[in-house]
Amino acid sequence: MSKHLVRDLDQLQKDILSLAGLVEQSLSKAIRALKERDIVLAREVVQGDTLIDAEENHITEECLKVLALHQPVAIDLRRITSVLMICTDLERMGDLAEEIAERAMSLCRPPFFPVPEGVQRMADLASTMVRQSLDSFVSLDVKLAMRVVRMDDEVDRYNRELIQELVKVMNDSPANIEHGLSVFSAIRHIERIADHATNIAEDVIYLVEGEIVRHRVEDFGRK
Numbered sequence: 001m002s003k004h005l006v007r008d009l010d011q012l013q014k015d016i017l018s019l020a021g022l023v024e025q026s027l028s029k030a031i032r033a034l035k036e037r038d039i040v041l042a043r044e045v046v047q048g049d050t051l052i053d054a055e056e057n058h059i060t061e062e063c064l065k066v067l068a069l070h071q072p073v074a075i076d077l078r079r080i081t082s083v084l085m086i087c088t089d090l091e092r093m094g095d096l097a098e099e100i101a102e103r104a105m106s107l108c109r110p111p112f113f114p115v116p117e118g119v120q121r122m123a124d125l126a127s128t129m130v131r132q133s134l135d136s137f138v139s140l141d142v143k144l145a146m147r148v149v150r151m152d153d154e155v156d157r158y159n160r161e162l163i164q165e166l167v168k169v170m171n172d173s174p175a176n177i178e179h180g181l182s183v184f185s186a187i188r189h190i191e192r193i194a195d196h197a198t199n200i201a202e203d204v205i206y207l208v209e210g211e212i213v214r215h216r217v218e219d220f221g222r223k
Helices: 003-036 039-070 074-107 117-139 142-172 174-209 217-221
Strands: none
Touching: 003 039, 003 074, 003 117, 003 174, 039 074, 074 117, 074 174, 117 142, 117 174, 142 174
16 A cells, blocks of 8 residues: 555545534534523534535545545455445434424424433434444444444334324324424434444444445344
8 A cells, every 4th residue: 555545544534533523513512402492502503514514525525536546445445435435424414413403493482392301312322323433433343333233223212212202292282293393303313313323333344344234234243
């Protein structure tokens, strides 16, 4: 591997981690805005999505340049491909954080509607998945990546339980339907963020093992 390729790959990793930091910050702010009904914080998330989009474009362009200049093979090619896929998942997480912030703004209008406590626990778990999926990418840790994939089942459980809770609240009081649907949407967005973290973990498995495991991770894990 040429020193120029090494330099460019190192820069791509720095760029993707910078993007990840922006997305994690956006997600944290969006959840706080939802819980605390903080319209100022919610607006910060919405406005910050432009920076996330710009960083995604930059990373995509740099990946294409590296492919054209160096024509990498084997694990170097897989690394660049993985960065492209991870970049896409991170950008979509940013979009979902923006959507959560918009739901938070709608909850600022009366009447008061309490956000179920389980939403915070679900969001904390999804955030952990995002962080650990990126840690597995940095350290090329397949075991950690597989752990992230398994954590998605718990997020799905939270999703089902919280939706059932909201449906009951809305059935009991039609006045709660509008705000209940906003929280419903936020919960589904958190669930999708966990799905994207799972995608990243699966990309790490592909990077290290050279095998595409999406849609069949359980089979891979039994090898």
